[in-house]
Amino acid sequence: MSYAPKISPLLLTPENHVLALIDFESQMLFPLKSSNIGEFRNNVAIIAGASKLFNVPTVVSTVAEDSFSGPVFPEVEEFYPKESSNYIDRSTMNAWEDEAAYQAIIAPGKVKLVLAGLWTSVCILDPALSAITEGYEVYVITDACGDVSSEAHERAIQRMIQAGVMPMTAIQYLLELQRDWARQETYGPVTDLVKKYGGAYGIGIQYAHHALVH
Numbered sequence: 218m219s220y221a222p223k224i225s226p227l228l229l230t231p232e233n234h235v236l237a238l239i240d241f242e243s244q245m246l247f248p249l250k251s252s253n254i255g256e257f258r259n260n261v262a263i264i265a266g267a268s269k270l271f272n273v274p275t276v277v278s279t280v281a282e283d284s285f286s287g288p289v290f291p292e293v294e295e296f297y298p299k300e301s302s303n304y305i306d307r308s309t310m311n312a313w314e315d316e317a318a319y320q321a322i323i324a325p326g327k328v329k330l331v332l333a334g335l336w337t338s339v340c341i342l343d344p345a346l347s348a349i350t351e352g353y354e355v356y357v358i359t360d361a362c363g364d365v366s367s368e369a370h371e372r373a374i375q376r377m378i379q380a381g382v383m384p385m386t387a388i389q390y391l392l393e394l395q396r397d398w399a400r401q402e403t404y405g406p407v408t409d410l411v412k413k414y415g416g417a418y419g420i421g422i423q424y425a426h427h428a429l430v431h
Contacts, residue, residue, distance in 0.1 A: 239334030
């Protein structure tokens with residue numbers, strides 16, 4: 218029998234989705250209680266870096282950046298400098314209700330939408346449910362989302378899953394895009410990203426690379 222596996226259409230590829238990074242701003246991070254802040258920032262760096270490495274259409278949306286919420290995380294700006302065209306500032310809590318943000322998200326014409334940001338219970342849940350209503354397949358990177366309490370975060374994730382949202386993690390997102398370690402054009406940048414931001418997994422890769430050359 219010939220080898221002809223059926224690959225799930227639910228898997229993400231660099232070409233089949235758009236990523237929206239929502240409200241990764243200092244003021245929104247200060248009350249974070251649902252996860253460790255250091256690990257959270259690393260997860261944000263992983264998904265921002267992954268989207269840049271794989272040329273995923275990416276929208277960085279902020280809320281009242283100049284008047285209230287403050288600057289975007291350096292982990293986002295490392296890959297998407299503020300002067301880039303990826304940024305959309307808005308006043309609405311729900312990015313789907315802001316015309317500029319909405320148009321930027323749907324412009325690439327992708328059926329899959331991946332969301333990450335602060336806070337899970339408002340600025341992620343609202344556009345997730347809105348996008349599902351319009352027929353989009355919505356994924357949420359749960360460990361790159363956070364809220365003012367674990368209860369608020371978990372209930373929002375639970376509510377979104379009940380509506381059809383597919384949850385995933387930052388490392389899962391990165392590895393789903395890489396998919397095959399034989400893809401040499403991205404192998405080095407992906408492992409470098411994990412070494413820098415991947416915690417214990419990154420140290421493991423560093424050790425393996427060291428062992429291979431000694």
